[in-house]
């Protein structure tokens with residue numbers, strides 16, 4: 001029984017079905033989950049349309065085409081082809097081996113042997129005075145409605161807030177971003193947020209960094225927002241992008257002896273098995289709170305699938321990329337300098353400005369930087385960050401180097417084609433190799 005039919009659930013269910021197992025998938029919204037309809041695909045589509053200079057109407061038409069107009073018939077048909085029974089409705093565990101599905105068609109109580117929980121995550125709406133009394137968007141609405149607000153305030157400067165700020169500013173909205181911490185993309189190396197802040201400011205985005213939203217009121221002319229630093233903003237729409245939390249409530253997991261705390265994911269071991277009284281409970285994707293991206297959900301799903309099919313497999317999270325698909329792209333992988341300090345790692349850092357590459361001159365693009373982080377004592381690359389055009393493509397060799405623990409001396413001997421942005425890692429790799 002797979003509970004939740006998003007990226008992770010679909011992959012586990014279809015893999016089990018193709019292997020001839022008896023498998024059902026419980027989904028209460030759309031088979032496919034967030035990514036193809038409300039998250040990755042529409043956001044990347046709008047970002048691309050913005051780069052191409054399309055009109056908003058063209059961009060919305062393209063987005064809606066790519067998301068299949070948020071219809072899941074093709075995904076349901078794929079499940080059927082793979083031998084998966086789709087149970088439409090909200091699932092809730094009643095007791096070990098029994099789950100209730102509240103759907104009108106094939107709902108009711110169903111039995112299960114193994115359970116794989118793939119219920120994803122949901123947006124957090126901070127408890128701010130007045131926020132509950134005004135209509136707000138989360139990314140789901142921002143990526144599915146046809147409206148282009150004249151004045152848009154985005155609460156949160158993480159990956160969602162930054163991507164949405166770039167989209168809406170590119171199509172002509174007057175965008176402000178309120179970010180409580182002092183910088184954008186707080187979780188990543190500081191230079192990455194600075195490069196992106198510069199790019200957004202150049203597009204006219206008003207960044208309110210280090211300020212929290214204190215209060216919202218509805219006025220005749222729209223919404224009035226008061227910030228903790230005394231500033232105010234007027235808006236027609238607020239988009240809340242203040243983080244997501246694993247969706248664990250109301251699933252009946254307590255009947256299996258699984259302890260979940262609000263805001264926390266289902267704790268899983270390296271095989272993606274949850275600690276439960278009964279055994280046979282697995283989890284994959286955002287609901288684990290481990291690495292909240294589609295590729296990480298897929299990876300965990302493949303780990304669960306292998307283990308369920310009798311081949312033991314453990315997940316290794318050392319080199320899962322984290323990408324913000326703005327222009328320039330922000331790509332990070334492995335540990336950040338902050339995490340290294342917390343772990344007591346003796347970190348070596350080497351960086352390079354992309355402007356020094358011939359490629360940047362050809363592209364007339366002076367923005368961007370790459371930084372590589374090595375563990376001095378082990379002589380290995382353990383993290384990296386880049387802010388630059390198409391960094392999601394040319395940085396993947398660094399993910400491989402971290403995952404494969406390739407010696408720095410060998411990495412420093414790799415030749416990159418001229419003129420590419422990929423050349424930018426050569427000098428920092430030589431520098432790091434010289435220090436270990």
Ligand SMILES: Cc1cc2nc3c(=O)[nH]c(=O)nc-3n(C[C@H](O)[C@H](O)[C@H](O)COP(=O)(O)OP(=O)(O)OC[C@H]3O[C@@H](n4cnc5c(N)ncnc54)[C@H](O)[C@@H]3O)c2cc1C
Pocket residue numbers: 003004005006007008009026027028029030031032033034035038039040041043044089090091092118119120121139160247250251284285286287292293294295296297325
């Ligand atoms: C705006 C935005 C942009 C993003 N862009 C990217 C990107 O470019 N690249 C990237 O890698 N990641 C991106 N992500 C993250 C990515 O979308 C998630 O990591 C991914 O969708 C997680 O997949 P999942 O299978 O864990 O969960 P989901 O896709 O959320 O699937 C969970 C499913 O479970 C169902 N469900 C929940 N509870 C129940 C229940 N009780 N009964 C029945 N069904 C239930 C839900 O309806 C849902 O369909 C983005 C996220 C957002 C918000």
Ligand SMILES: NC(=O)c1ccc[n+]([C@@H]2O[C@H](COP(=O)([O-])OP(=O)(O)OC[C@H]3O[C@@H](n4cnc5c(N)ncnc54)[C@H](O)[C@@H]3O)[C@@H](O)[C@H]2O)c1
Pocket residue numbers: 126155156157158159160161163178179180181185186211212213241242243244292293294322323324325
């Ligand atoms: N390209 C991608 O892979 C991609 C893109 C978008 C999102 N995602 C995933 O989606 C998840 C959610 O992203 P997100 O950007 O919503 O969350 P986030 O937690 O990364 O960022 C939220 C930001 O909001 C700020 N914030 C919170 N409350 C605030 C308040 N009251 N006032 C002002 N600022 C406030 C926080 O300081 C934080 O910087 C992430 O885990 C990410 O991995 C991935």
